[in-house]
Amino acid sequence: MSDTPSAVRHYGFAGAGLSCAVIARELAEAGHRCTLFEARPHVAGNCHTERDADSGVMVHIYGPHIFHTDDDEVWALVNRYMRFMPYVNRVKAVTGGRVFSLPINLLTINQFFGQTLNPTQARAFIEAQADTSITDPQTFEEQALRFIGRPLYEAFFRQYTLKQWEVDPKDLPASILKRLPVRFNYDDNYFAHKHQGMPEEGYTAMVERMLDHPNITVHLGQRLETSQVGQYDHVFWSGPLDAYFGHREGRLPYRTLDFERFDAEGDVQGCAVLNYCDDSVPFTRITEHKHFAPWETHARSVCYREFSRRCGEDDIPYYPVHLTQGDDVLKRYQALAAAEAGVTFVGRLGTYRYMDMDVTIRAALDAVRAFRAARGA
Known part of the structure; x- marks a missing residue:
């Protein structure tokens, strides 16, 4: 059956982060209805940003996200919805x-x-x-x-x-x-990609613009339940892979992060990211958020001490844990996902992969184009 506006379909989405936003926009522009369910009270997932009312600093609520890519199409896509300002991570x-x-x-x-x-x-x-x-x-x-x-x-x-x-x-x-380079020159740019930057008004505003289309509806504070999947012509699932299947094969391991915020006057540490490598310090790093927007000037500062730990049932999953041995549970879930009709699993959680933002967007573009090509065939 042809995937054209004359054959309008209704697609459901679990999540309103980068993956689902990219896919929904592509399908909406093709004339289809897209309904997104996001459990949190905001879009953009873990790259959510908010302007702090007291200091004026743009805060990366779930920890810093720095955009870097060699993918020209992905760079053009994000700049379509938000101007990216130069930023080098040192x-x-x-x-x-x-x-x-x-x-x-x-x-x-x-x-x-x-x-x-x-x-x-x-x-x-x-x-x-x-x-x-x-x-x-x-x-x-x-x-x-x-x-x-x-x-x-x-x-x-x-x-x-x-x-x-x-x-x-x-x-x-x-x-x-x-993923971590070693350089035999004095280049201290953490990334080597040709495109590097930060969205001028934050990631959340960028994703909101991406989802601003008459064919897109977003329900915040609501989850798409697996019992609702059959109500849609197809579902794109960016939630945890094991959660979709009710954890029937056991829980996949994730790392989560805790943030200890503190505010201060002036410049606290003189850089955006300061790692603490010794085990005598319980946190992994301190991030000073005003340095992620060097084109802005703020008298006050907002900082996070970042702690990493095992992800509990009620925690926000950040990083999938892949070990050199023992990914049998993941393989069983991947087999279940491959056999699941009517659902495409996307994003970090849905595919259980560590992906930077640019790779997440590229994977979403590839997924929606493969889906449309298959429907057209």
């Missing part, structure tokens, strides 16, 4: 009572080891630190020991990772560390 880290620059770069190496190495010398120096007996790293720890050696691993990653995941780095996949 992270600092405290370890052993000293402050260093992250990602590990030539300045970090020289400061940490008390050297004045040039790029060629630094490469040779780090290679001498590395465990070259590891030829095919499978775990987080093996990846670190092979490419940066034990001193840098112990100082910047081992204890921080234990705080972040409560899992020994020997049991985490190497892919987690592969």
